[in-house]
Amino acid sequence: MSKKLLSILFFLAVITLAAKSETIHIATRETELVLQTAQNGRLYQLYLGPRLAVPDDYSLLTAKMKSRSDGQAWEAYPVSGTETYFEPAFGIRHNDGNQATVLQYVSHTAKKVSDDVTETTIILKDVLYPVQVKLYYRTFAKDNIIESWTEISHTEKKPVNISQYASSMLYWKRNQYFLTEFSGDWAKEVNMSTVPLSFGKKVVDTKLGARANMHVSPFFTVGLGGAPRENEGEVLMGTLAWTGNFRFTFEVDNENNLRVVSGINPYASDYTLDPGKVFKTPSFIFTLSGQGTGKGSRDLHRWARNYQLKDGKGDRLTLLNNWEATGFDFNEQKLHDLFTEAKDLGVDMFLLDDGWFANKYPRHSDTQGLGDWQPTTAKLPNGVPALVKGAKDAGVKFGIWIEPEMVSQKSELFEKHPDWVILLPNRERYYFRNQLVLDLSNPAVQEHVFGVIDHLMTENPQLAYLKWDCNSPITNIYSPYLKDRQNNLYVDYVRGLYKVLDRIKEKYPNLPMMLCSGGGGRTDYEGLRYFTEFWPSDNTDPVQRLFIQWGYSQFFPSKAIAAHVTSWNHDANIKFRVDVAMQGKLGFDINVKGMRPEEQAFCKSAVANYERLKDVNYNGDQYRLVSPYDGNHTAMMYVSESRKQAIVYAYDVFPLFSENLVAVKCQGLDPAAKYRVKEINLMPGAQPDEAFNGKVYSGDYLMKIGLDLFTSTKLHSRILELEAAE
The missing domain is CATH 2.60.40.1180 (Golgi alpha-mannosidase II)
Structure with missing residues (x-):
């Protein structure tokens, strides 16, 4: 049977299915998304909003379904190159150079993952080209959360090029829309600002690669019908689970319909996809609240604790960090003294920060040593094991700072493996914080980064915590490993990172880790599958932290937001600084001996109060x-x-x-x-x-x-x- 005849038979089958007008219901207890096929065999959004009390009422909406043959139709996954007049979800270039694809409904299934979770899979195919798209929707009924992602595959003779690959496309019809975005910079993260959306496109995106969220966070709120309010009004709250470049597009068309397109930013990433391979997009996670952002946040927090956040229902370690007390200037004796201070303070753990590693180029500043993860013998002659034992003897646990994705030019690793670094081969090098990014698209580099952690944990099985930092965006976008597929680098870097983190999580499932990126440069829910908490900002001024913690609280539970007491802002007394930090996951990064006796006594009492009440903080509404x-x-x-x-x-x-x-x-x-x-x-x-x-x-x-x-x-x-x- 010829391929042409098979295509004709498939087309006839699609038309037969379309004539039946398949309707797909994707629902939580409070929200319902209804998709429906039209006479042309394609799939459209019929409804998205509060769940209707009478199921038969959904049939009344079908009468509004037009033939869906114009460019303003609400297609579930619209493609470029056809009659899509506005922002598409999917773009492709086939082997013959054709840049159009028409996706038609084939089938769908729904399965119960658990009593509360249902996963719906919808298969769409092109009639003329062997291209398939699967749309996935996972609903969390009790928590009122919907998670959506896409899988793209093909069996053309040669690789195809996909230029757009959204995780989600959603539509609304309201009289007005307002967007709250969360933007800033180092030490001034998640500034909340609300703007009206009118005709045209508003794009929120990032192009930084590794430290992707430095200027804008991967989450947003849209007020549907009015500006978002805390306790009333209809809002969409959405976030992308992706530790890399993302893009949200908010487009209001000529009929005042709003399209919200969410996914990886395709900037410099028109991906080359081999035959038989599957391109899986990250999850877009959203909730619709009819009671303002407060209700939406509580639903997201509950969902995160139940399903997404590593050890979401578990405890967290309070800690004392050495950075303010010592900076890079420490030795074994200084650290042992700090172990005793941590015990006296009443916290669970001591955390050793930057500056403990490298020998040929000892880490005495941020100019050298990254990549050489051996303890500096001049500082720590007995290595990390002696520190772990010393902390245990003092009555506290021991944690340590690492930055394994990065390398200093002045390092043994760079001298040995310059081919492991994302680096332009024929241009001036660009540095951020005197460092470069290792090429995690390369399996050899993945093995190296995993080995850094594995060696630490194998040598020190009682190591209780890792603070994983990532201070540089990708500034020299070229991979020696990918060669002629440089357009895959931004995506494959993140996938390489996940491969490393998957191995760490599998081998050390109970290891608490902090996701840090020069402050809030990584704040996404895919990263938080591997990390118990994140570092929201290097700015620990308590006044600024009230705003920063307020912003992050829109999407993340308090146990995921690390909050440390420091000496920033001497106008604020120790009580104010501690009271602000107690909203989140409490830690101290302060010279304890430099405090007055009454301040030390207060901090001990506050830690005791925190330990007594932290279950309310961590797991309450x-x-x-x-x-x-x-x-x-x-x-x-x-x-x-x-x-x-x-x-x-x-x-x-x-x-x-x-x-x-x-x-x-x-x-x-x-x-x-x-x-x-x-x-x-x-x-x-x-x-x-x-x-x-x-x-x-x-x-x-x-x-x-x-x-x-x-x-x-x-x-x-x-x-x-x-x-x-x-």
Whole structure:
């Protein structure tokens, strides 16, 4: 049977299926996406919104389905080169140079992954070319989360070139749209700004490769019908699980329809795909909330703890880091003294930061040594094992900093393997922080990076924690390994990183790791499959951290956001700095001996409070009560799943003279329950506010009337513990 006849038979089969008008329902408990085939055999979005109470009502929407033959149709995965007038999801160049593909529905299946999770697979094929696209949708019913991704494959005689390969294409019809994006730079990450979307395209993307999120984060919020609000209104909250270049395209067409296209940024990445190989896109994860961003965030947090975040339901280690106390200037004795300080402070672990490695070019600054992961004998004559043992003897665990994807030009590794480095062969070299990026598209480099971790862990099986840093974007985009497929580098680099992390996770499944990238340069949910937490910013000024932590809280649970107490901002007292850090995963990077005795006593007491209440912080529902963007004060609270415990954080930043202060209204409590209020984290000798401390209030009162927590004192903070009274 000829290929031409097979194509004709396939086309007839597609037309027969299309005549049946297949309808596909993809639903959580609250949200439903409905896809439907049209007479032309193609697949279109029929509905995306709140789940309808009466299932038969969906049939009423079918009447609105046009023939779907014009360029303004809501095709589920539109392609370039046909009648798609607006941003496509998919672009391809076939062996014969043709740049068009028409994808038609073939079949779909739905399977239960668990009681709460369903995965739907839809197969689309081209009638004329052997190209197949599979659309995947995974729904998390209870958490109201939908995850979507795509698999692209072909059996043409030679490789094809795919120029666009979105993970998701979604549509809305509203009278207006508003986008909240999260942008910034080193030490000023996740600045929230909201802009209206009108006719045309708004693109949010990154082209930095390794440290991809340095200027913009891979998540967004769209207000559907109005600007996003905390507790009301319809919002889309979406994020891409990809530790590399991403692109979100928001396009409003001539009929005021909004298209949201999410996926890898195809910039310099028109990917060469071999026959029989599968190109899998990263997951786009989204939730629709009819109760504002607060509800959307809580759904995302719960989903992350249950399904995505490494050890999402587990504990986290409090720690003391040495960087502020020593910088690069340390030796074994200094570190042993810090082990004792960590134990006295009451934290779980001591974390050794940068500067412990390299011998030919010892790491005394950031100008050399990266890649040579042997302990510097002049500093640490007995190596890492002696440090692990010393920490254990002092009563704390031991963790260590690494940056295994990077190399210094001044290093033994670079001298031995310049071919392992992403580096332009015929132009001036460009450095970022005096370093270059190793070529993780190369299996030999993957083996090397895995070996760095494996050696550390094999030599030190009691090593308790890794802080994995990545300080440089890719600045010299050329791979000696990929040769004539340089356009695959940005994608294959990330895939190489995942191969390394998969091996580490398989061999050391219980190893906690921090995802760090010069601050918040990597903040995505695919990375967090391998890491228990991330470092949101090198900026630890507590005032700035209130904004930074507020921004990240939109998408990530508190146990994933590392927050350290440092000496940044001497205008803020130690209580304010600690109270801010206690919102997240608490750590200290401060010269403990340099603090006054009463400050040290306060920190010990605060650590004890944190350990006692951290389950509420880590696993409770978060409610953002007062935004730092709205004025001179901010407040946030966490409520346990049982609603029997809660923690309220309130901060006066820069209050105005004679400012009109309003009560802080709680959220998420049981209105019928009685709660005893207790102020905690007080400096030695300080007295709690008798106006509310020790008193009992109903949950209804606390949510409708609230408590007078704000003051006119600059850089003042309060933490309240609420406990249901028997």
